[in-house]
Amino acid sequence: MTVHFDICVIGGGLAGISAAAGLAALRRVVLVEREAHWAYHSTGRSAALFAESYGNTAVRALTRASRNFYLVSDGSRPFTQPRGALFVATAAQQESLNTLYGTLSAASPRIELLGPAAALALCPALRSDTLSGALLDPDARDIDVAAVVDYYVRQFRSHGGQQCRSTEVVGLEHCRGEWHIQAGNSQIRATVVVNAAGAWADEVARAAGAAASGLEPRRRTAVRVSAAPWTVAQWPCVIDVSEQWYFRADAGALLLSPADETLSAPCDAQPDDFDVALAIERVEAATRLVVERPLSTWAGLRTFAADRTPVVGFDPDVAGFYWLAGQGGYGIQTAPALAQLAVAQVTGNQLPSQLAAAGVDAAALSPARLRQISENTPREPIQDGDVRG
Secondary structure (H helix, E strand, O other): EEEEEEEEOOEEEEOOOOHHHHHHOOEEEEOOOOOOOOOOOOHHHOOOEEOOOOOOHHHHHHHHHHHHHHHEOOOOOEEEEOEEEEEEOOOOHHHHHHEEEEEEEHHOOEEEOOOOHHHHHHHEEEEOOOEEHHHHHHHHOOOOHHHHHHHHHHHHHHHHHHHEOOOEEEEEEEOOOOEEEEOEEEEEEEEEEEEEEEHHHHHHHOOOOOOOOOOOEEEEEEEEEOOOOOOOOOOOOEEEEOOOEEEEEEEEEEEEEEOOOEOOOOOOOOOOOOHHHHHHHHOOOOOOOOOOOOOEEEEEEEEEOOOOEEEEEEOOOOOOOEEEEHHHHHHHHHHHHHHHHHHHHHOOOOOOOOHOOOOHHHHOOHHHHHHHHHHHHHOOEEEEEHHHO
8 A cells, every 4th residue: 555645754763753733733654663662772871961062062052942842841841951071180170170161161151160179069979089179060060851752743643644654765766756665565655754762873874875974883891780878869960071981870779871872773772791891990980879780782884974963954956855863862852953954944934043043054064074084984894793683
């Protein structure tokens, strides 16, 4: 059976769901997801912090543009809760801390530098003998990912969007002004394909006859450990200023990460024992925490373009093929703004004024920018041990 839609969104992570929800209010939309559940891969495995201090210039603009969404509620529970982010530095990292402060304070006057005593007051488990200083972003917030995903799914359904879960796209062909998409046993036709396939985005592009954007999935490991004997509920998220580790409170326990970025093939990522041990080692070296054993471990893939900026916009060479990929570790905090941008571009409208006011530059996100970068940037080879299935 062949079903006709205006738009086919491929990928049921938060990027695809949020864009599909907005588009379904204006067009006939189908959302195709290979897994049985929405948000199975990167979305469901994120530390989920909303922080305007996190990411490069383009990412911070998208995060600012998402602020109003995250400060409200779906009517039953808030999307975020106050947390704060504390970037900490040793004496050898003090210059990096000062540089970060100079970059962030220009856009956010509430960012402040702290001395060791003030940082220890916020997180007393830090080692006083190695701590040189810290930077506090008091506006960073925890994101309730489940609430956000549920909100967009309900929006999508209420607008009449059609969903195809447990459905793999196995064929893409553009013919006579429309896409012919083989999705499982169904034949879908659509004017526009939105590629929100996360770590698989380049694979989808190749299947569609588009040039790959040089996206690199990279594994990030998370380790949940007991916080005893510390009471951690009010601690900020603590981040090494060089991003070699971080930890944050997680329902009475602590979530640690070595901030690893191991190159990987697209897959159902699994934690590596070495990275789990590295997370514990790095956090114990910077704090007075003592970790006996992990309560649980997991891993997810964060997919980056060469310039670590999302890839969002129509492909310059393939008609009706729209990229919504490469969000890296910033996909959840930027999803509301990226969804607005995708809706505007796919439906032929101007950049929304609230995005422009936040400094979002559509040209800086466009896949066209990557053609030259991809040609001139050497890629790190994937090692056999990095490929997991």
